[in-house]
Amino acid sequence: MTDVRTLVLAIPHWSTIAAGAAYDCPAAVMHMNRVVDATPFAVEQGVVPGTRRREAQRLCPDLEMIDDDEARNARRFHLIVTALESVTPRVETSTSGWCSFPTRGPSRYFGGDQNLARLAADRALRALCDTLGVAEVPSVIQPRVGVADSRFAACLAAFPKNLPFIRVVAPGASSEFLAPFPVDALGSKDSPLVDATDLIDVFRRLGLHTLGDVASVPVDHLLARFGSPGLLAHRLSLGTDSRTPQTHLISDVVMEEIEIEPPTAHVETVVFLAKALADEIHRRLSGEGLACVRILIEVESEHDESCGRYWRHEHQFTPTAITDRVRWQLEGWGYSATGPTGRLSLVRLVVDEAVPDDGRQLGFWGGETPSDERVVRSLARIQGMLGSDAVTVVEHSEGRCLLDIEQRVSLAVAGFDPDRSIAIPEAMAAPWPGRLSAPLPAAVFQQAHQLIVTDVKGQPVRVNGRGQIGGEPAQVQGEPLGSHLIVGWAGPWFLDERWWDPARKRRQARFQLLLADGTAHLCVVKSEKWWLEASYE
């Protein structure tokens, strides 16, 4: 097997750049209550990936939190990739702000790896400046380039802790280059090893602390003890390519295309058609025991414009993952200056690289079942009808107000995982003083409704700054309740949040009201106005 010498170009802190956060203001991109990426300024304050939300807020109180969105990351990366396509046509995009291409041809054309790397970094930097609309970007977020004998090594070379921007590992020297890296590098999210946390833990307890240590263990011992993940870990640490690519498929090249008749201007229609193609590709490949790791997605418009892009997945593409890439590519293309002028008329998926599918052991109980797959399909169809944000799932985060805790995330953003666990706030590590206690209201309004609450004399009931109530609530009026007598009430429970931050501070007093018709409601008083926030339906 020959290794493919690869160039990896990465832009540090890409998620924050894509989210529109400036490098010198405190911001972090969050997913599932953990920091995924933070701006250089926030990193200096100690907010590193993996930090919990509350810990991050403690380290940096004025931190701006942005929800992670893979689609946004990919869409804005389109311009950088377009710039690199002037160097070589075979740029493969991954999702998290980095892309790669094999260097053999371009390196010979441009006169060596060093020149090629400098050229790529230069083009990407200019594209980045254009994207941000500035003349110069600071060195912390300038593109980094790594060239090495394998993708994994090139990737590590491109993510240095500090300078230089360009690191070219000489041919054959990859294993020496990799040797000092800690064994944790095997478990980074760009590594081809799936769920390597346990494996790394065992390595560390066995005294294998660096990649060099892992590489020095005889390969048959690793294979005997850990099976195929052990073999893969050994190959990665040696700097050889992770998996043997299947250069020719057993059948003809797997390609699926569909002409869109009549042509459409809606991204969702194309995505829905691509879903069927992706399912078909997946079926054919899995019939031959193969898994797709690189795919070419081509879309054409009725004015003969086309947009083709290679996408790489470190593990393997599922049909849903392919459909996501189609959506990101279309959105990126649509937003760019070279976007289509006509409606879209054709979508084509070509499997570019497939590897033998190692397979995965499904759990005896649970795991994905055919019925899960059917559900995913019908939800995709609804997304096609109403737009990708129409279908939502629940995600719980931390907070005191109901709307802070229960959040709906678009299915397109959250991805679909039937085994995903939704933490109930009680089960989270620390209690939130000031949170409502059980039972909780069954209906929480996305938008609070204003109410008028009066006492027996018809005077509006007020709550003063110390949280004391002036008068007894006796009657309530307002949409959607109508006009009712109040037969029971409790409160005020005073809540004063983030008083140090003028922009986000919140002072409110909560009440529970029981009305004469038997219904109970949760109201808040904010700046002398009553709002209906939730109902105990």
Next chain:
Amino acid sequence: MTHLTPVVSPLSEVDQLAKPVTLACDRTFPIVAELSGLFGDRGMRRGSTIGVTGDAALSLAVALSVGVSRSGGWMAAVGLPSFGSLAASELGAELSRWAFIDRPGDQAGNVIHALAANVDLVLIGPDIKLRADHGHRIVARMRERGTSAVAIDNSYLFNSRVDVNLRITRTTWTGISSGHGRLTSRKVEVEATGRGANSSPRRQLLWLPDEKGQLGAIDQGDEQKKSSRLPRTENKKMFAELTEPALRAS
């Protein structure tokens, strides 16, 4: 999540799967024991339409779904933008198996039709309206695929009568008075009417929610319980036993 009431044993489900032929009326959803008194002797049938009306309709609809989502079924909520997910998880719902389509607009019929084939239970909010032909088509498809629909405060949804109608006749909150206490629990009286196996009216008192936010059954007077919960077949048997000796004697 440790102290949840167990759902009806999944063994009966395995039994359904193993049989060569399962009659439509034997295909049921697992539901929590507290609510089983509301349905006929066979339980909540797959493919049936259920209407829930009254003050605590949303909570009752969620409670119906708890057994389904916890045994691995899929749920969808159409037109319920104010669904309180925290309260639902207190009741025991498995939220990772829920999808929400808040604002289907004029596509509601198509959305429910697409869901009807693949999810197990669809909750439909009060503002959703369907055209008559759409309604019939959806009901037919649901019956064929074994998907059930729960219409919340939406009695005109399917134009025809629903199979089971759960009406909340009385709700009483406890724990709150003027200026002190807080809402702790709610006593709810549910009246079930319907057709076919569910035609005999039943009545059940429930804590919805109790002081932990969960569902609890309230024991009624013994006599009332017997008359309300006695399945019809058993009724017939008893009647036969009573009459047979009399016949023989004559």
